[in-house]
Amino acid sequence: MTDAKAAARGDTDKPRFDRRLLPPMLLGSVLNPINSTIIAVALVPIGRALGAPASQTAWLVSALYLATSLGQPVMGRLIDLFGPRRLFLLGTGLVGVAGVVGALAPNLGVLIVARVLLGFGTCAGYPAAMALVRSEAERTGRDSPGGVLTALAVANQTIAVVGPLLGGLLIAVGGWRTTFALNVPLAVAAVLLGVLRLPKSAGTPRSPRRGSLIAQLDLPGMGLFAAMLVSLLLFLMNLHLRDWYLLAISAAAGAAFAVRELRARTPFIDLRVLGGNTPLLATYGRALVAYVVAYAFLYGFTQWTEDGFGLTPFHAGLAQIPMFLLAIGVSIVSGRSGSVRGKLLLGAVGQIAACLVILTLTGDSPLWMLLVVALIFGVPQGLNNLALQNSVYFQADSERTASSAGLLRTFAYIGSMVASSATAASFGQHADTGGLHRLAWVMLGAGVLYLLLTLFDRSLGRTGATDARAAT
Numbered sequence: 001m002t003d004a005k006a007a008a009r010g011d012t013d014k015p016r017f018d019r020r021l022l023p024p025m026l027l028g029s030v031l032n033p034i035n036s037t038i039i040a041v042a043l044v045p046i047g048r049a050l051g052a053p054a055s056q057t058a059w060l061v062s063a064l065y066l067a068t069s070l071g072q073p074v075m076g077r078l079i080d081l082f083g084p085r086r087l088f089l090l091g092t093g094l095v096g097v098a099g100v101v102g103a104l105a106p107n108l109g110v111l112i113v114a115r116v117l118l119g120f121g122t123c124a125g126y127p128a129a130m131a132l133v134r135s136e137a138e139r140t141g142r143d144s145p146g147g148v149l150t151a152l153a154v155a156n157q158t159i160a161v162v163g164p165l166l167g168g169l170l171i172a173v174g175g176w177r178t179t180f181a182l183n184v185p186l187a188v189a190a191v192l193l194g195v196l197r198l199p200k201s202a203g204t205p206r207s208p209r210r211g212s213l214i215a216q217l218d219l220p221g222m223g224l225f226a227a228m229l230v231s232l233l234l235f236l237m238n239l240h241l242r243d244w245y246l247l248a249i250s251a252a253a254g255a256a257f258a259v260r261e262l263r264a265r266t267p268f269i270d271l272r273v274l275g276g277n278t279p280l281l282a283t284y285g286r287a288l289v290a291y292v293v294a295y296a297f298l299y300g301f302t303q304w305t306e307d308g309f310g311l312t313p314f315h316a317g318l319a320q321i322p323m324f325l326l327a328i329g330v331s332i333v334s335g336r337s338g339s340v341r342g343k344l345l346l347g348a349v350g351q352i353a354a355c356l357v358i359l360t361l362t363g364d365s366p367l368w369m370l371l372v373v374a375l376i377f378g379v380p381q382g383l384n385n386l387a388l389q390n391s392v393y394f395q396a397d398s399e400r401t402a403s404s405a406g407l408l409r410t411f412a413y414i415g416s417m418v419a420s421s422a423t424a425a426s427f428g429q430h431a432d433t434g435g436l437h438r439l440a441w442v443m444l445g446a447g448v449l450y451l452l453l454t455l456f457d458r459s460l461g462r463t464g465a466t467d468a469r470a471a472t
Contacts, residue, residue, distance in 0.1 A: 028125030037163025067119025076406025091124030096187030102180025330382025
């Protein structure tokens with residue numbers, strides 16, 4: 001028997017990933033993207049029903065990402081310490097409560113509260129899934145969980161793109177309130193799957209003693225991180241020089257946070273490790289600018305297809321079907337390769353090309369031009385999420401997989417906040433063609449920066465190289 005055959009036989013003797021974990025992992029991880037995207041086609045109907053302009057309904061987007069940007073790394077750290085099961089059940093239960101609040105909301109203010117609850121509730125799903133992938137890899141001795149990582153990326157990509165279509169269908173059947181009510185059955189299903197299938201001990205390295213709980217959680221560090229992030233995101237929500245004090249607060253809180261984390265025995269975010277991990281920092285930077293483009297397209301372009309082009313919410317979602325189909329196909333095919341550099345480069349080029357086409361659109365453009373834009377965007381949509389997720393898995397400290405995954409989402413949501421602010425500033429009261437073109441220039445600048453960050457990152461040639469058989 002050859003060495004290769006022996007090695008292959010030895011690999012098959014190892015235990016395999018527990019497939020019973022996949023349903024709760026996948027459902028929990030998609031709760032956030034489904035609420036991120038389904039609102040895109042609901043903004044205009046909500047604004048009309050409640051008498052709110054686009055600049056105010058934009059808070060429905062911002063509120064969720066403000067809560068999630070803060071909650072993702074916090075929830076990730078809790079999962080690193082206590083394991084995924086309890087946090088998964090707590091978070092998904094809160095999603096159901098938020099669905100009820102949103103479905104019964106009498107005004108825009110209560111809707112914003114519901115979106116904040118959704119933001120915090122959906123924080124547990126993705127970090128918990130990444131922690132389970134890591135714990136299963138350690139349990140089975142298999143270092144290539146690429147197939148599961150690809151399944152997570154494809155599931156998130158599917159929901160992210162099909163969300164507007166689903167939202168349009170729900171609105172056509174039962175009005176915009178159904179987009180909130182949908183969370184109730186989803187939360188019930190997630191809680192039941194979590195109770196039945198998530199093991200109590202998976203991903204739990206140790207249980208901190210009660211006396212050391214505050215030290216383990218680093219509550220002062222979390223508080224300073226919250227102050228830094230909230231003040232920054234509030235500034236990004238409504239860019240204006242009169243709000244300069246928010247940047248000053250963010251800078252002061254950031255400096256205090258850095259001092260605290262460098263001195264803490266068990267820091268919330270280990271800045272020493274993170275600061276020495278340049279590839280991971282570069283991945284976070286790429287995530288920020290990539291999602292500026294992605295979410296500006298999702299919210300800005302979708303609003304324009306309704307206000308500026310005249311499509312109904314259902315048809316606005318229907319127009320994104322080409323992107324949905326192509327993105328899923330691209331994710332599945334590209335998931336067979338463990339290398340990320342090629343995915344990132346092609347994703348950057350796809351974003352730039354789509355932005356250039358958007359600059360040619362007018363209210364009189366033929367419908368097929370909108371479909372072309374959606375098709376072009378399908379390529380980066382299918383590549384970027386998968387490549388960024390795989391990068392974090394291989395670049396992060398294994399003991400902080402969940403919190404590192406949470407930070408990836410935080411940077412992505414900061415990008416979404418920039419996109420939301422740019423969308424509100426570009427459109428003002430109405431999502432017209434002039435506003436779409438102004439937004440497209442912002443997207444184009446972010447796309448070019450994303451390309452440059454990828455071209456000059458030499459570490460990408462090694463990222464995932466040992467996982468070439470990840471999805472086979």
